[in-house]
Amino acid sequence: MKRIPLVDINRQYKILQKALDAASRRVMRSGIYVLGKEVEAFEHEFSSYCHVKYAVGVASGLDALTIALRALEIGHGDEVITVAHTFMATAQAIRAVGATPIFIDVEPNTLLIDPNILEQKITKQTKAILPVQLYGSMANMDALNDISIKNKLFIIEDACQAHGSLYKNKHAGSIGHIGCFSFYPSKNLGAYGDGGMIVTQFENIAKKVKILRNVGQIKKNVHVSSGYTSRLDEIQAAMLRVKLPYLDQWNSKRNDHAKTYIEMLSGLPIEIVQVPKNVVSNYHLFVIKTKLRNQLISYLDSCGISTGVHYPTPIHIQLSMKEYGYQEGDLPITESASRQIVSLPMFSELKEAEIRRVAKIVRIFFNTNK
């Protein structure tokens, strides 16, 4: 039997091959490869998709986060409150601008930032909250908004896994002051290389971001600040323009897959990471928790099923974050989750029969390990 991968981005390429190949050829022939009309058009299409006024293409999700922090003038001496249960880029961005990441624990059921413990971490130095819309789910944005207004803090959404996810019918990225996206190939909206996007409702922020992404240049040969060479390129924008119209139907397929998993895994001694009631997840990942995680992964692997762990080492105890002085034990919920989580195969082109096979093998594993 054929192996079932955690994610197979090639199936999508095969379906859209004609349109994608045509889009890339169009750019090759145009002679314009950076900051041309494809990027401009895609920024337009993506901002209307997210229902925000402005979208600015950048080179990656990490750059989107870094430039967002810079645009809000967050830097040395400032603190940004975030989670350690995330991909490293979230924290690297805070570090890159010279600010200090303050890691707090997550809610045990959703594995998202816990607003109830957030306020006690606010100091005079705190400038922003950086919630991560992990696995395509979304944090309690009402609670975070209340805290942000009361304490005059910015909210930067790490929506790098949440293209098209909804919180009370509002798109991920559109709720905070700034939303940051990645178009890494395996994301729900993925390019054929690296890419990212910053979205915002505020004109002054969008203007600053455009300057920062282009070497601090406000117009040709006039540089008003330090900056980055961080532009989404024309080929990627052209490919993403082909894919964006399919995003909602792809996300809805992932929701169907999740439903099948949930039905077929019911009654087992596992915990399925929960999506809050007022959230529609894009199911970037489907994650379950079990104390027998490592054994389950090996068993699935031996049966031809690939899985992932997102993420096995919490950020606060990674070597690169050593200088901030965190230790094992500081974030007990994050740490225990990191030992128990496993991501099952999930992508829109996954076949019903494949999902059933994965679920069946998980059931067999638990029936023999009772």
Ligand SMILES: *Cc1c(COP(=O)(O)O)cnc(C)c1O
């Ligand atoms: C993918 C991802 C990023 C970074 O995106 P890149 O484009 O790889 O730089 C940041 N945060 C989260 C939560 C991600 O999943």
